[in-house]
Amino acid sequence: MRLVTQVSEVHEFIDEYRVQKSTVGLVPTMGFLHEGHTSLMQRAGNENDKTIVTIFVNPLQFAEGEDLSSYPQNLEKDISECEAIGIDLLFVPSSEEMYSQPILTSVQIDQLMNTIEGASRPTHFSGVATVVAKLFNIVGPCNAYFGEKDWQQLQVISTMARDLSFRVKVLGCPTVRQPNGLALSSRNAYLSLEERKAATALSRSLQIASENVQAGETSAAVIKSQIVDEITDEALVTLEYVEIVEGNSLITIDQIFEGARILIAAKVGKARLIDNVDPYFGIK
Amino acid sequence: MRLVTQVSEVHEFIDEYRVQKSTVGLVPTMGFLHEGHTSLMQRAGNENDKTIVTIFVNPLQFAEGEDLSSYPQNLEKDISECEAIGIDLLFVPSSEEMYSQPILTSVQIDQLMNTIEGASRPTHFSGVATVVAKLFNIVGPCNAYFGEKDWQQLQVISTMARDLSFRVKVLGCPTVRQPNGLALSSRNAYLSLEERKAATALSRSLQIASENVQAGETSAAVIKSQIVDEITDEALVTLEYVEIVEGNSLITIDQIFEGARILIAAKVGKARLIDNVDPYFGIK
Numbered sequence: 407m408r409l410v411t412q413v414s415e416v417h418e419f420i421d422e423y424r425v426q427k428s429t430v431g432l433v434p435t436m437g438f439l440h441e442g443h444t445s446l447m448q449r450a451g452n453e454n455d456k457t458i459v460t461i462f463v464n465p466l467q468f469a470e471g472e473d474l475s476s477y478p479q480n481l482e483k484d485i486s487e488c489e490a491i492g493i494d495l496l497f498v499p500s501s502e503e504m505y506s507q508p509i510l511t512s513v514q515i516d517q518l519m520n521t522i523e524g525a526s527r528p529t530h531f532s533g534v535a536t537v538v539a540k541l542f543n544i545v546g547p548c549n550a551y552f553g554e555k556d557w558q559q560l561q562v563i564s565t566m567a568r569d570l571s572f573r574v575k576v577l578g579c580p581t582v583r584q585p586n587g588l589a590l591s592s593r594n595a596y597l598s599l600e601e602r603k604a605a606t607a608l609s610r611s612l613q614i615a616s617e618n619v620q621a622g623e624t625s626a627a628v629i630k631s632q633i634v635d636e637i638t639d640e641a642l643v644t645l646e647y648v649e650i651v652e653g654n655s656l657i658t659i660d661q662i663f664e665g666a667r668i669l670i671a672a673k674v675g676k677a678r679l680i681d682n683v684d685p686y687f688g689i690k
Numbered sequence: 691m692r693l694v695t696q697v698s699e700v701h702e703f704i705d706e707y708r709v710q711k712s713t714v715g716l717v718p719t720m721g722f723l724h725e726g727h728t729s730l731m732q733r734a735g736n737e738n739d740k741t742i743v744t745i746f747v748n749p750l751q752f753a754e755g756e757d758l759s760s761y762p763q764n765l766e767k768d769i770s771e772c773e774a775i776g777i778d779l780l781f782v783p784s785s786e787e788m789y790s791q792p793i794l795t796s797v798q799i800d801q802l803m804n805t806i807e808g809a810s811r812p813t814h815f816s817g818v819a820t821v822v823a824k825l826f827n828i829v830g831p832c833n834a835y836f837g838e839k840d841w842q843q844l845q846v847i848s849t850m851a852r853d854l855s856f857r858v859k860v861l862g863c864p865t866v867r868q869p870n871g872l873a874l875s876s877r878n879a880y881l882s883l884e885e886r887k888a889a890t891a892l893s894r895s896l897q898i899a900s901e902n903v904q905a906g907e908t909s910a911a912v913i914k915s916q917i918v919d920e921i922t923d924e925a926l927v928t929l930e931y932v933e934i935v936e937g938n939s940l941i942t943i944d945q946i947f948e949g950a951r952i953l954i955a956a957k958v959g960k961a962r963l964i965d966n967v968d969p970y971f972g973i974k
Contacts, residue, residue, distance in 0.1 A: 413855065417857065424708055425709075425711070427709070507852065507853075509853045510799050510800045510801055510802060510849055510853060511797060511798065511799045511800075511819075511849060511850045511853035511854055512797075512798050512800070513795060513796075513797055513798075513854075514795065514796050514797075514798055515794050515795045516794045516795075516796070517794055518794060535795075536853075536854070539854050539855075540853075540854055540855040541855075543854055543855040543856050543857060544855045544857075546830070546857070565794055565795060566795050568791065569791075569793045569794060569795035569820075569824075570795055570797075570820070570823050570824055570827055571697065571823075571824040571825075571827040571828045572827050573701065573827060573828075573830070
């Protein structure tokens, strides 16, 4: 594996891959890798000749007061993981390398950016879309892999790639969970043992909702209130929202149908956690 | 020359060029080609192994009430011109090909987009940046050529390319003029013979301003009022604005210095014309 920190070094490798006509898979991350990330890397490795991982905690997608400065990091462990998986190129740029001049440009995605997560984090998805556009341009991948845990992010990036004619296939991969259902997240590092147990209320409520939908309940209001009840029972968890939407357009729906997605966010201790489910599939 | 209308066809040619390690120059146009365009194409041809021209009247950059439906076109003549110059690939997509689904994504450039031209055309530069981002992604050029006549557009695109890490060098090329100084523009087609003569007031006023600056006048206010006077003398020309700015940031300046740019816009008959100059260089 090659570890590089400069855009120009990435270009050198990419140009070599191109001449070899290698297919290139990209897994953009913010580091502190867990099995969610490694599942993306493994899939990228299976589906491409060359796999590139990026680790960059992107300041653009954090608002003031969010956890940019405390975001968990463990670069040495991340490097070993990438080595072990057989990643070809690991790109770990500094903020100065990514934003060498004040950035005036942003990528905006109407309708997808200001709803759900975006309602409480108004600059977040523009920051995500902008840095992913940069990474797509730097790397020029054939395929790019993102976790379904960040469902709204996946829709934002898919839509951006389509609308701006990026030559990349954006691929969503299933959320990886602990045996107790908790979705893996770097931010789980903020949780105490007790909070970690309480946090399973998120996936549990989504699984109960899924079972009810599969049993025939199609009223979004009914399903929503069942989730609210389930989470409210857990004293350490403060629900931020439950949204039931059409999965790609993120438009709120009253009646649940195939293609629907249920998304939740909650505060557990210092951590703000998100989770989501296709109710016809459930938490697996 | 190959003429194609589908993105997938462009990809085929580009992939072939890549394998050959050819450098690729892109000249994006809205067609109705004049010597301003052909000067860009000739330069692209000189500096690259392969030259690609696009002709696309981009609806995104026209506001309601602007001249989208009447924008001059002559595709047959354009094709002959491109053939004659030795263009390798001419891409003429339909609107459906470029925007096969409703586009939700836009590229915004703070500070550069809402000033000068952008003040009266608030959605224009976002439309330009968005379509150019698409064309950069579709073609993946090494170099892209834009006329300095659209000075603000050149700054918007250069900034976008830098900020979003596009692997393309954005190159500005001098405005091509009639012997009487009138900047070539497809929109000159809207002018009567008499209006065409009156329209020379734009370049004449910029040349007088340049001479005064070169003679030592550095007050933007003085230079501005000289331009206003010169243009007001021409009954058929209605001045929209004169702006004196730092050339890259487009920030208004009071004192003229090296790197300044003077930009004007005026209505002449049905045409809205723009022109600009580096006052230390002048209209040549």
